[in-house]
Amino acid sequence: MKNKIKDLFNIKYPIIQGGMVWCSGWRLASAVTNSGGLGLIGSGSMKPEVLIHHIRQCRENTNLNFGVNIPLLFPYASEHIDIVIKEKVPIVFTSAGNPSIWTEKLKKNNIKVVHVVSNLQYALKAIEAGVDAIVCEGFEAGGHNGRDETTTFCLVPLVRKHVQIPLIAAGGISSGKSMLAAMVLGADAVQIGSRFVVSKESSAHINFKNKILSLKDGDTVLTLKELTPVRMIKNDFFSKVQKAYEDKYSVHQLKLLLGKGRAKKGMFNGNLIEGELEIGQVASLLDSIDSAAEIINKIISEFNFEKSRVDNI
Amino acid sequence: MKNKIKDLFNIKYPIIQGGMVWCSGWRLASAVTNSGGLGLIGSGSMKPEVLIHHIRQCRENTNLNFGVNIPLLFPYASEHIDIVIKEKVPIVFTSAGNPSIWTEKLKKNNIKVVHVVSNLQYALKAIEAGVDAIVCEGFEAGGHNGRDETTTFCLVPLVRKHVQIPLIAAGGISSGKSMLAAMVLGADAVQIGSRFVVSKESSAHINFKNKILSLKDGDTVLTLKELTPVRMIKNDFFSKVQKAYEDKYSVHQLKLLLGKGRAKKGMFNGNLIEGELEIGQVASLLDSIDSAAEIINKIISEFNFEKSRVDNI
Numbered sequence: 001m002k003n004k005i006k007d008l009f010n011i012k013y014p015i016i017q018g019g020m021v022w023c024s025g026w027r028l029a030s031a032v033t034n035s036g037g038l039g040l041i042g043s044g045s046m047k048p049e050v051l052i053h054h055i056r057q058c059r060e061n062t063n064l065n066f067g068v069n070i071p072l073l074f075p076y077a078s079e080h081i082d083i084v085i086k087e088k089v090p091i092v093f094t095s096a097g098n099p100s101i102w103t104e105k106l107k108k109n110n111i112k113v114v115h116v117v118s119n120l121q122y123a124l125k126a127i128e129a130g131v132d133a134i135v136c137e138g139f140e141a142g143g144h145n146g147r148d149e150t151t152t153f154c155l156v157p158l159v160r161k162h163v164q165i166p167l168i169a170a171g172g173i174s175s176g177k178s179m180l181a182a183m184v185l186g187a188d189a190v191q192i193g194s195r196f197v198v199s200k201e202s203s204a205h206i207n208f209k210n211k212i213l214s215l216k217d218g219d220t221v222l223t224l225k226e227l228t229p230v231r232m233i234k235n236d237f238f239s240k241v242q243k244a245y246e247d248k249y250s251v252h253q254l255k256l257l258l259g260k261g262r263a264k265k266g267m268f269n270g271n272l273i274e275g276e277l278e279i280g281q282v283a284s285l286l287d288s289i290d291s292a293a294e295i296i297n298k299i300i301s302e303f304n305f306e307k308s309r310v311d312n313i
Numbered sequence: 314m315k316n317k318i319k320d321l322f323n324i325k326y327p328i329i330q331g332g333m334v335w336c337s338g339w340r341l342a343s344a345v346t347n348s349g350g351l352g353l354i355g356s357g358s359m360k361p362e363v364l365i366h367h368i369r370q371c372r373e374n375t376n377l378n379f380g381v382n383i384p385l386l387f388p389y390a391s392e393h394i395d396i397v398i399k400e401k402v403p404i405v406f407t408s409a410g411n412p413s414i415w416t417e418k419l420k421k422n423n424i425k426v427v428h429v430v431s432n433l434q435y436a437l438k439a440i441e442a443g444v445d446a447i448v449c450e451g452f453e454a455g456g457h458n459g460r461d462e463t464t465t466f467c468l469v470p471l472v473r474k475h476v477q478i479p480l481i482a483a484g485g486i487s488s489g490k491s492m493l494a495a496m497v498l499g500a501d502a503v504q505i506g507s508r509f510v511v512s513k514e515s516s517a518h519i520n521f522k523n524k525i526l527s528l529k530d531g532d533t534v535l536t537l538k539e540l541t542p543v544r545m546i547k548n549d550f551f552s553k554v555q556k557a558y559e560d561k562y563s564v565h566q567l568k569l570l571l572g573k574g575r576a577k578k579g580m581f582n583g584n585l586i587e588g589e590l591e592i593g594q595v596a597s598l599l600d601s602i603d604s605a606a607e608i609i610n611k612i613i614s615e616f617n618f619e620k621s622r623v624d625n626i
Contacts, residue, residue: 001625119530120597139452140464148531151453151464153485153494154594158530161598172466181466181494183626184619217432217471218461248561281467284433285474306497310623312314313496 004166005189008112008132009065009091012036013300014189015179016135016168017196017292019069019093020143021045021278022267026054028201030061031292036300039292040093044071045264048079055087065090067114071144072097073228085109096144096228099129107132114168118146123159134159135191138171142194142231142280145222152182160186174282176302180310192299194280200291205270208277215283226251227258233277237262317479318502321425321445322378322404325349326613327502328492329448329481330509330605332382332406333456334358334591335580339367341514343374344605349613352605353406357384358577361392368400378403380425384457385410386541398422409457409541412442420445427481431459436472447472448504451484455507455544455593458535465495473499487595489615493623505612507593513604518583521590528596539564540571546590550575 005014017024017032019040029039041058043051051068058066068089070080073096081102084092092106095116106113107130115126116135126134136159137145138152150158152171160167169187173179174195182190196202198209211233222231223241232238244257258276266275290298318327330337330345332353342352354371356364364381371379381402383393386409394415397405405419408429419426420443428439429448439447449472450458451465463471465484473480482500486492487508495503509515511522524546535544536554545551557570571589579588603611 121529138464138466139462140467149452149534150530150594151451151485152466153451153464153491154453154597155530157488157490158597172464175470177470177498178466180623180626181497184494184497184623185490216434217463217467221462281463284467284471307623307626310493310497310620313493313620 003188005133005168008166009038009067011038011065013296015296015299016040016189016191018170018191018193019043019067020193020197021263023197023202023204025203026057026061027203028196028199028292029054029066030058031199031201032196032296033058033062033064033066035293035296037296038065038067038091040067040069042069043076043080044069044074045268046076048076048083051076051080051083052087055083055089067091067093069093069095071095072099072102077102081105084111093135095135099126099131103129103131116170117159119148119150119155120159120162122146123163127163127165131165133166133168134163135168135170136187137191138169139222140231140281141171142197142220142283143278145229145231147225147229149222153185156182156185156187171280172282174285176299176304177306178282179299179303180306194282195286195295196292197279198286198289199295200289204267207270207272208267209289211272211277212279212283213286213289215279217281217284220279220281220283224254224258226254230276230278231280233279235266235275235277236273237266237276316501318446318481321479322351322380324351324378326609328609328612329353329502329504331483331504331506332356332380333506333510334576336510336515336517338516339370339374340516341509341512341605342367342379343371344512344514345509345609346371346375346377346379348606348609350609351378351380351404353380353382355382356389356393357382357387358581359389361389361396364389364393364396365400368396368402380404380406382406382408384408385412385415390415394418397424406448408448412439412444416442416444429483430472432461432463432468433472433475435459436476440476440478444478446479446481447476448481448483449500450504451482452535453544453594454484455510455533455596456591458542458544460538460542462535466498469495469498469500484593485595487598489612489617490619491595492612492616493619507595508599508608509605510592511599511602512608513602517580520583520585521580521588522602524585524590525592525596526599526602528592530594530597533592533594533596537567537571539567543589543591544593546592548588548590549586550579550589
């Protein structure tokens with residue numbers, strides 16, 4: 001079928017693997033791209049030289065399109081922008097920041113630009129900035145997220161009602177069923193994070209992957225809104241955050257509590273007690289560690305099955 | 314098509330109108346039922362004699378099945394249970410409380426019982442209590458809600474994966490599009506609240522209805538978790554709640570701030586400043602005041618159109 005996102009990125013399936021700190025390096029991104037989706041290198045946890053390495057390794061492992069996700073509020077954003085231009089990365093997803101600052105520069109260098117938004121106002125601003133597509137990310141998504149708490153079920157149809165550009169849904173999507181539901185709500189494609197965190201090619205620590213597979217509903221929470229809102233697992237570190245709220249910590253004190261390197265400690269080094277473990281609500285539906293190819297094949301075959309079943313609804 | 318919920322309630326369309334305080338009396342419930350859905354009288358705002366009046370008026374206005382919603386933690390729950398039995402109401406939806414206390418008594422009196430849940434654990438408890446169906450209500454829903462914050466997009470497929478009984482999705486549903494998406498996720502039917510609050514037959518005050526039509530995404534919030542969590546509009550009363558949190562109010566102080574009759578003041582009397590205005594996130598998608606019949610006809614025709622469109626996704 002004709003599909004705006006497949007055309008935009010020249011990919012086989014309208015599935016984007018979200019760019020995720022400490023989880024999505026070149027191994028995962030190239031595996032997703034080679035399986036027919038669009039793989040993204042998550043640059044938010046990479047220093048400039050590391051990002052260059054991952055881009056070059058990704059290119060060595062696939063001839064197809066891949067992209068880089070750049071969180072605009074992160075310290076290396078400006079250097080990362082220069083790197084993706086120099087390395088001729090074809091697609092960039094920007095998030096967590098103002099799209100009006102970099103979009104024009106990226107587009108002048110023939111890069112397709114997509115911006116992640118959490119509400120209608122930001123979607124309209126991203127379009128004004130000239131992006132090629134938007135990701136509408138709901139409250140249920142893992143990692144850094146918006147403050148408005150609007151869910152995928154409400155956000156996608158609202159933004160679709162008001163905008164015409166290609167729209168990618170994110171948050172709560174892990175299966176062919178949820179992919180079809182998101183597209184019924186008005187999305188042209190889906191961005192999937194959590195399910196790829198537990199892929200074989202993900203660089204997440206095995207402790208973190210196993211922890212994710214054990215989660216029940218209600219085991220994650222969107223917190224630390226005073227800093228950058230983030231959805232993470234309710235572990236021992238979160239208990240400290242909760243205690244800090246009870247003790248009325250200032251923003252400065254919260255920053256000190258969070259400290260540096262907590263996400264790496266949890267997701268990359270596997271410290272489940274002290275680390276920050278970012279994952280989406282949909283974790284409670286995950287039950288196996290598969291390769292990226294297996295994940296995409298399972299999702300697409302379930303998606304096609306669910307499509308055929310719709311007549312009987 | 315064969316459908317478990319249509320069979321269970323003997324209704325034409327798998328659409329339930331949520332039982333809502335101050336909004337869904339006999340006028341709305343009978344209008345929904347007469348239009349092919351299942352109308353529910355919201356007994357949470359009714360004294361016993363008022364509930365009896367609404368049940369009898371509803372019966373005078375329809376020969377078809379209707380139901381009563383009883384929030385189990387409300388002061389008149391026990392009397393309301395006796396009333397629905399005595400008045401031979403065929404269907405009861407229970408919410409906000411423990412289903413094991415009343416389900417058996419209701420079922421012994423040939424009443425179909427449905428319980429509203431916000432997580433998998435409560436769904437399993439409701440099934441153990443012997444209910445005929447469950448409503449899975451996501452974080453985006455208006456009014457009283459669960460503490461776990463699990464969204465419709467994550468809750469419905471999770472519960473569907475683990476249970477076989479008829480499942481009604483609630484939270485974020487207002488259109489044929491979202492109805493189909495919920496059924497793709499695994500629901501047999503949908504419960505719709507907010508859209509019926511702005512129906513012609515709703516007893517909500519016109520000020521409240523107009524306020525709802527003006528809402529943008531992010532204009533509602535799930536708050537007062539220390540009492541009973543409730544999603545409401547961020548109005549002046551909510552600013553006071555927010556200030557109370559900043560000032561570290563105790564549960565007792567929060568109760569005093571909430572006081573008595575705030576929901577009535579806002580939703581029924583139309584005081585948009587001091588009242589508690591309960592509505593779902595989906596309000597930002599609503600743009601007209603229609604009759605219940607128009608709402609159901611629009612939803613069903615959009616639902617059928619979206620079904621026919623799925624082949625092209």
